[in-house]
Amino acid sequence: DAGVTQSPTHLIKTRGQQVTLRCSPKSGHDTVSWYQQALGQGPQFIFQYYEEEERQRGNFPDRFSGHQFPNYSSELNVNALLLGDSALYLCASSLSILGERDYGYTFGSGTRLTVV
Amino acid sequence: GDSVTQMEGPVTLSEEAFLTINCTYTATGYPSLFWYVQYPGEGLQLLLKATKADDKGSNKGFEATYRKETTSFHLEKGSVQVSDSAVYFCALSENSGGSNYKLTFGKGTLLTVNP
Numbered sequence: 001d002a003g004v005t006q007s008p009t010h011l012i013k014t015r016g017q018q019v020t021l022r023c024s025p026k027s028g029h030d031t032v033s034w035y036q037q038a039l040g041q042g043p044q045f046i047f048q049y050y051e052e053e054e055r056q057r058g059n060f061p062d063r064f065s066g067h068q069f070p071n072y073s074s075e076l077n078v079n080a081l082l083l084g085d086s087a088l089y090l091c092a093s094s095l096s097i098l099g100e101r102d103y104g105y106t107f108g109s110g111t112r113l114t115v116v
Numbered sequence: 117g118d119s120v121t122q123m124e125g126p127v128t129l130s131e132e133a134f135l136t137i138n139c140t141y142t143a144t145g146y147p148s149l150f151w152y153v154q155y156p157g158e159g160l161q162l163l164l165k166a167t168k169a170d171d172k173g174s175n176k177g178f179e180a181t182y183r184k185e186t187t188s189f190h191l192e193k194g195s196v197q198v199s200d201s202a203v204y205f206c207a208l209s210e211n212s213g214g215s216n217y218k219l220t221f222g223k224g225t226l227l228t229v230n231p
Contacts, residue, residue: 004159033218042120042205042221043160056218090159092219105219107152107159 004093004108012114013081019113021076025093026106031055032074034066037088037110049074050096078113086115118143122206122222129229135193137225139180139206142187147208149173149182149189150219154203163191163204196229203227 005024013019025032031050035043045058049068068074072093078085088110123138141147148167152160164173169184178193189206203224209217 035219040223042207042223043219045218045220048218058218092160105162107161109157109159 004091004106006089006091006108006111008111009109010112010114012116015081015083015115017081018077018079019081021078021089021091021111021113023074023076023091023093023108025072025074025091029093029095029106030072031094031096032068032072033092033094033105034074034076035090035092036060037090039087043090046076081115083115086113088112118147118208118210118220120206120208120220120222122204122225124223124225126226126228129196129227131198131229131231132195133229135191135196135200135227137191137204137206137227139189139191139222140187141189141206141208143208143210145210147210149180150207150209151178151180151189151191152205152207152221154205154224156202160205196227198229198231201227201229 003026007022033048034046037043046060047057047066048055052068063079065077090110091108092105094105119142121140150165151163153163154160164175166173166182169182172181180189180191203226205224206222207219209219
């Protein structure tokens with residue numbers, strides 16, 4: 001049973017460019033959340049997608065946007081990259097069960113983004 | 117807003133030593149509490165969780181008890197192994213009436229266990 005798959009594993013971008021990161025959730029999961037983990041810090045919540053819509057959003061600027069596809073996979077897009085966007089970007093998938101707490105978050109290994 | 121404060125590392129122990137990593141939280145409601153572990157080059161793995169006051173989460177010899185009166189969720193293990201070397205994150209998830217709540221993490225504590 002495949003877990004969460006993220007691609008690419010690493011990438012280097014130049015300041016001002018745009019980047020797209022991809023995530024395939026664990027089989028059976030329908031919700032995808034994205035987190036940014038700066039070096040030496042804990043992950044910070046960016047946003048969460050369910051039924052192809054953004055359901056929650058953290059304190060990140062509009063340069064960060066996302067999308068969820070009908071097969072539940074997701075993309076994270078960052079425009080106008082800044083040096084401070086350099087971080088490990090983690091995708092976490094889960095199964096949404098209305099009315100219940102569901103903490104079956106499964107994390108991917110992340111995409112290491114370096115902005116130069 | 118919600119926040120998590122955990123003891124700063126790094127923590128270096130000898131094999132079979134006792135481990136405590138302190139974690140306290142601030143939340144407006146009644147959060148669920150978690151410990152995640154991150155091994156080098158990998159994503160986060162859920163280590164244990166507790167969803168209400170006085171619950172004890174446990175897994176692989178690690179334990180943590182949800183203490184509402186002290187807003188704490190300290191991680192303990194009686195005898196650490198070299199393979200426990202990793203970064204440990206304390207996290208909370210607030211119950212806002214829906215499901216799939218976001219996680220709020222602490223900054224992480226690097227544990228190194230020497231043979």
